[in-house]
Amino acid sequence: MADRKLPVARKALETIKPYVPGKPIEEVERELGIKNAVKMASNENPLGPSPRAVVAMQELVHKVHLYPDGSCHYLRGKLADAVGVGPDQIIVGNGSDEIIKLLAETYINPGNSAVMANPSFSEYDFAVNLMGGECRQIACVDFKHDLESMAKAITPDTKLVFICNPNNPTGTIVTKTEVGAFMSRVPEDVVVVFDEAYYEYVSHPEYCSGLEYVKKGFKNVIVLRTFSKIYGLSGLRVGYGIAHPELISWISRTREPFNVNSMAQVAARAAIDDEEHVALSREENQKGKELLYGKFEEMDLPYWPTETNFIWVNIKTDCRPVFQAMLREGVIIRTGDIFGFPEFIRVTIGTEEQNQRFIRALTKVLGK
Structure with missing residues (x-):
């Protein structure tokens, strides 16, 4: 059989490094x-995992022949009550990784850029490159985000800024004062993503959650959290984002139907209560x-x-x-x-x- 040509993939994929x-x-x-x-x-x-989550999943086993609730209605309501926002300010994803990808799909066109720290979570780079965007990686100082340099890296083509707080892989944080100075310099048309996957472990008195800005009405801030870490539900893949309703509405347009499975939804709801x-x-x-x-x-x-x-x-x-x-x-x-x-x-x-x-x-x- 004669050799056949391989179909040409999108050029953006040439820059993609598979997650290891x-x-x-x-x-x-x-x-x-x-x-x-x-x-x-x-x-x-x-x-x-949370023992309560295990019990909730066991009770659901006989219903897995049914599609999950595509809107995650009850989980969004539970999360909204827990963090003090409205259900329309919550989006649930197949891990917070999915929401990172949804953000890039929503805001990044070829020619757009995103600013992030280095080293930091590799999925930011992946999501932006996948959409043909430019990643501006700003070196950490003593393995901590250099927010001043990150602010300077924002240009008119910048659509997203990722702040991993606490940072992965270094475990460091940026403080309330540092975040405040940074946010005062960010244009309103740039989405600031506070990735707070390890939020529940933080004890530092100067820590600043991006949720403070969401509650102040900032329309360009989203906070990402997950059930994969302290709640022990990594294998279920469930994370969530908290933002202004309009921001959530735009991101939700890129979300696949039934993206969060039934087991993940009931387990997460139970885990929230397992103090x-x-x-x-x-x-x-x-x-x-x-x-x-x-x-x-x-x-x-x-x-x-x-x-x-x-x-x-x-x-x-x-x-x-x-x-x-x-x-x-x-x-x-x-x-x-x-x-x-x-x-x-x-x-x-x-x-x-x-x-x-x-x-x-x-x-x-x-x-x-």
């Missing part, structure tokens, strides 16, 4: 012939954070204080061989090279047992 997720436990165990591996790479809640699970998750995270800080200091490894459930650490050597050696010890971590920092790792704060196992493995691998 953390290695699954099953894959590591299968490839290396080991058992009982622990995954400390993807910032999942080590305590598992005990959230409180316990925060408490265990704080204990693990303090333990790991101490161990890193003993090992003379610089780390950045975090407002999340992960820690950004300088291991002072090439992270790739360390990553491979840690896999052989049954511990999965995230390498910093994918963010452009080959001597760094990002490690999820786990249970006490997982944290101790991680430290034992890292000590062995680094010869500490």
Whole structure:
């Protein structure tokens, strides 16, 4: 059979770098012939899902032959009550990742730009490039958003600005004062996206949620949050956005029907009420954070204080061989090279047992 030409894909796809997720436990165990591996790479809640969410899903199992509520009516209502806005100010997505993509589909045309920090969450870059836009990546200062430089990078073609607060992969935040100065310089026709995936873990007194601006009536601000982190529902893929009703209306036009499955909707509704699970998750995270800080200091490894459930650490050597050696010890971590920092790792704060196992493995691998 004669060779046939491959259909030409959109030019924008030439710039797309596929997302590389953390290695699954099953894959590591299968490839290396080991058992009982622990995954400390993807910032999942080590305590598992909200027990209330589990019960809610079990009760729904016999109804999964029916399509889900396409508008997420009850979940939007529950979320609206929880954050103090109207249901028309909420959009629910297949993870907050989907809402990032919807934002790009709504606002980015070829020739438009978006401003973001570097390093930060890679999905911003993906979504903007997918629509043929330009990504203006502004280097962090001491691994923290440089909001002053980000404001200067905004030009008449800029449509979106992404502020990951707390930032992934560094765990740092920008403060109320810094956000206020930044917002005073942002044109009204530029959408500011506050990605607050780790909001529930934050304890810093100077933290500023973008929700303050939504409640003040800013029409160009959207706040993204998720059930994938502290609520322990990563496998269900459910996140949400909070914004002015008009902004939500425009974004909703790009949303696919039935984008959030039934299990995700009922689990999220139940998880919102599970204050005990959230409180316990925060408490265990704080204990693990303090333990790991101490161990890193003993090992003379610089780390950045975090407002999340992960820690950004300088291991002072090439992270790739360390990553491979840690896999052989049954511990999965995230390498910093994918963010452009080959001597760094990002490690999820786990249970006490997982944290101790991680430290034992890292000590062995680094010869500490």
